[in-house]
Amino acid sequence: xxxxxxxxxxxxxxxxxxxxxxxxxxxxxxxxxxxxxxxxxxxxxxxxxxxxxxxxxxxxxxxxxxxxxxxxxxxxxxxxxxxxxxxxxxxxxxxxxxxxxxxxxxxxxxxx
Amino acid sequence: xxxxxxxxxxxxxxxxxxxxxxxxxxxxxxxxxxxxxxxxxxxxxxxxxxxxxxxxxxxxxxxxxxxxxxxxxxxxxxxxxxxxxxxxxxxxxxxxxxxxxxxxxxxxxxxx
Numbered sequence: 756x757x758x759x760x761x762x763x764x765x766x767x768x769x770x771x772x773x774x775x776x777x778x779x780x781x782x783x784x785x786x787x788x789x790x791x792x793x794x795x796x797x798x799x800x801x802x803x804x805x806x807x808x809x810x811x812x813x814x815x816x817x818x819x820x821x822x823x824x825x826x827x828x829x830x831x832x833x834x835x836x837x838x839x840x841x842x843x844x845x846x847x848x849x850x851x852x853x854x855x856x857x858x859x860x861x862x863x864x865x866x867x
Numbered sequence: 868x869x870x871x872x873x874x875x876x877x878x879x880x881x882x883x884x885x886x887x888x889x890x891x892x893x894x895x896x897x898x899x900x901x902x903x904x905x906x907x908x909x910x911x912x913x914x915x916x917x918x919x920x921x922x923x924x925x926x927x928x929x930x931x932x933x934x935x936x937x938x939x940x941x942x943x944x945x946x947x948x949x950x951x952x953x954x955x956x957x958x959x960x961x962x963x964x965x966x967x968x969x970x971x972x973x974x975x976x977x978x979x
Binding site: 786788790795796797798799800803843845854855856857858859860 | 871900902907908909910911912915925955957959966967968969970971972973975
């Protein structure tokens with residue numbers, strides 16, 4: 756079963772609006788990462804948040820982590836057409852020796 | 868430039884014909900892994916390697932082999948490909964314990 760599951764599966768918003776994506780996971784983690792994938796291309800790392808952190812910022816990105824609820828959210832502010840992509844969360848479970856487990860992703864479309 | 872290079876980018880082959888997808892990284896990373904990406908299933912880990920001569924199974928290892936004779940290279944071998952191995956494959960590397968992963972551009976494999 757998948758460790759990380761993103762919600763929603765697809766999201767379409769107007770350029771300039773904010774986009775929020777959520778990730779839920781099942782077991783305790785060391786850290787959680789968010790990646791972006793442009794259509795059919797390799798994933799690009801966006802941000803990593805450790806289990807002892809609650810919030811992290813990087814440019815227009817804001818990530819929160821709630822370990823009690825086993826969930827994370829990715830907020831993209833002031834969206835641009837170039838933000839159109841799929842976004843994946845990836846967890847590093849404490850139970851695993853050395854694995855990253857990816858969710859199935861959120862497809863974000865930015866309408867001009 | 869830091870990068871992970873996969874070859875080939877596209878491959879169409881016939882059932883049963885052995886093939887190798889190469890992966891090379893220039894960042895001196897210890898950790899490398901292979902994923903397959905299928906619609907609706909996200910990325911699933913096939914094999915990973917924590918260092919030279921150290922490999923381990925991921926979530927979907929059946930039908931695949933890997934080797935790690937040098938730190939920079941981590942080829943994926945399909946000894947007898949079958950149509951259910953038609954997928955988009957990604958190689959990734961990171962420094963040590965799962966941290967930021969760098970992905971190759973992907974190999975789109977079709978087995979007929």
